Amino acid sequence: MDSSSFFLLKRRRPKKLELQKPMTTQLVEKWCSLKWQCNVLHDTETPDHGRHNVQEPEVISGLHENHTVHSSRHSLQEPEVNREEFYIDSAESEVSDLDEAILASPEENDSHDEMDLATVLKDFQKTHLDTSNYCTVIARRRKILHSACMALSKSYFAWHKLPNIEFVGEMADDYGGPRREFFRLLMVETQNSLGIFEGKPGSLLFSYSQQLLSSNKFYTAGKLIAWSIAHNGPGPRCINRHLFCMMCGQKTSLDDFDVEVFMDEDIKQNIEKVSNCSTPEDLADLKSHLGDWIAGCGIPDIYTATLLDVKRIRGEIVSHFAFHRVASMIQQFVAGMDSCGQFWQMVKRCWKQFLPVFTNAGNKLTRNSFQDLFTIGWSPAGSNRREEEEATIFQWEWWLMAIQEQEVDHTFEELLVFITGADLLPPLGFPQSCNIDLYDQELGMRRIPYASTCSLSLPRGVADEDQFKDLMNDALKGSLGFGKV
DSSP states (O other), X not given: OOTTOOOOOEEOOOSOGGGOOOHHHHHHHHHHHHHHHHHHHHHHHSOGGGGGGOOOOOXXXXXXXXXXXXXXXXXXXXXXXXXXXXXXXXXOOOOOHHHHHHHHSOXXXXXXXXXXXXXXXXXXXXXXXXXXXXXEEEEOGGGHHHHHHHHHHSXXXXXXXXXXXXXXXXXXXXXXXXXXXXXXXXXXXHHHTSOOEEEETTEEEEOOXXXXXXXXXXXXXXXXXHHHHHTTOOOOOOBOHHHHHHHTTOOOOOTTOOGGGOSOHHHHHHHHHHHTOOSHHHHHHHHHHHHHHHHTTTXXXXXXXXXXXXXXXXXXXXXXXXXXXXXHHHHHHHXXXXXXXXXXXXXXXXXXXXXXXXXXXXXXXXXXXXXXXXXXXXXXXXXXXXXXHHHHHHHHHHHHHHHHTTOSSOOHHXXXXXXXXXXXXXXXXXXXXXXXXXXXXXXXXXXXXXXXXXXXXXXXXXXXXXXXXXXXXXXXXXXXXXXXX
């Protein structure tokens, strides 16, 4: 065999997987053993002045059979290589699928699965946030994104300090409600106004835009999102579920990936052609007309593919356009998140907990879950006020039922925004319990319901269903924001 030939090294499959050493470790051990044996022979039979004539085994470039070591005074035979441990076999492989999976994939740590989202965020806040100091953010309701970006640009901005939101033209102190309102509106504008996302609502992909990349829009979005979640605000809740899993380094089946999320019609049509390929004739036509396009997606084996490969090829095309093509955009987005205490690294470790924060996988509010948030401030039983309060709460409960049955033009999310500033329960919950308080209507006056921090105030003695609906409709439709009428 030509000594210049190069051979692949394979290890023998161990009988017991639990006793298996990593391939790299085995190679190093064998190399050390061979070198030690050669050195022993050289030391005992070769003088120092003759060692420069001795050729050591070339392990990296290949193992050679019948390799003879020559010196000026002695002819030494290289220690025999055990072919049961190192052998050359170009015809077949004895490496099992399980072996390959172990060698190719890092070990996953499932210890984080036992933690819930609230625990993860509390640990992060305890380590990174300074809740004893405030960072004032001046905001305009109609230009929330601009207000947030302006705050980020200031030298004194500190993401880890507690944001104190001041809406222009409003005198309300920020006890939590304005902050929740600010971050909720900010997440909406981050999705809609920055231009970094595209696709179907609730299942968005990153836009492939060099211009947005060069202007650091993806970095800005990542930082704004991390800032919001870190302070118990909402996440985007809009990223495609498969994309989020790939961003977190998780394997995900793309069989059910909805190609309608792609904005490019050619991409959707070509993927459909691959999906509909079911006969040898279809495959031959696919290779003829779309072979170069598919190869350009990082799938050069399309020309030798069989019908059994079609499903895999479809998935690889999807992953190319959804993830790999926009890798630079995703990298910049992740860098923006990591600028807030390495936030994305925490998300990757606890990706299951953050799935409803980044994707549209969360549960919507129901009548029961909404009711569970509130405590009613009743007057003493048997009093006249208690009787009037029960009349109002009776109508309140029926109104909530009408929302659930979609008999009125309102949602629980809209109602929660009016009361708390948030459209869903925050990851850490509300800092205080939500209350329903009741007040007396002054004679000749019509005072509609109003809200303050996690508190809804309703008038006593509203026994008529239509009257109650009108009051709530005026309160919600006339609201300018959190608790504002």
